[in-house]
Amino acid sequence: MTRAAALRTTLVDAGWRGALLTVVGLAAALGYNAVRKDGIPCFDYEPPTSCSAEASRPQPEVGVVSPEELAHECDNGGLVVADTRSEERFSMGHIAGAVHLPCSASDDAARVVGSLLDGKQDLVVYGETEAEARPVAEALARRTEPALRVRVLQGGFQAWAQQGLACASGGCPRHEGAP
């Protein structure tokens, strides 16, 4: 018998033995999982959506846009501008056309935002300052489609207002499912 033939025979022999060992292991696995107190459901498992899971996902890039640049994008139909400040501050004055986000980017908030962003390509998030809005923008960037461009307004609402750009006032409309 040539070396190649001998190796082939050995591989085939090892193959079925390995398959049998795997079957034994699988049977032991399913049996053990069935009898143990902390066994987990094999087929109805929901992957976690906790912060620790988010921290393990790749951090999508969140860009920055200046107030002047944003002012020039007002006629962009695919753009959503989102305000992360409190409802009270939103009603006192916000960027014209902006929508109000719930204060924290919770799972409920992400669902509300999801409905707002349907069909949109661009999201600009702002708070009183840039630092205030950035964590919310990053959390939303992780939860939304990768094709959505997420940016933070440079300088926040303070910078927008200081430059005398378009503002509106009035309370936020209630969105279905918003907390």
Place this chain on the structure above:
Amino acid sequence: MIHSERLDRLATFTSLALRVLLALVFLFAAFPKLADTRTFAEQISYYDLWPQVSALVAVTIPPVELVAAIALLVAPRPWQRGALLVVFTLLCLFTYAVLQAYVRGIDTECGCFGSGGERVGIPKLIENAGLIAACVIAFLLEPRR
């Protein structure tokens, strides 16, 4: 003749040493994951391959690792070769998972030895490549008698 016998003994000893090494690695890998299957399932889901089967994979992989490790140590020789194939296959699967996570920029724990271990990256890939090489060498050096 003596030279050939020495080579045979060296090959047998090397194969034995590699088998023991692989068995120990897989034993140390299996037990923490058996003890905390839920965390292992979470770690698998972070790889973002097929998150919906994370639990099934988490439940089945550690016992298969355990059976293969025991077979590498104590089973008759033909079954040891079968166990080497199982270990080789598992290592290839793990390496693929780590590689695709690394390429996609997924920063997560490997989950190879339970929680708190190495993260996905080049060192883990090199480690896995070494273990795969050990499998292949041990298989080829196994006496055919």
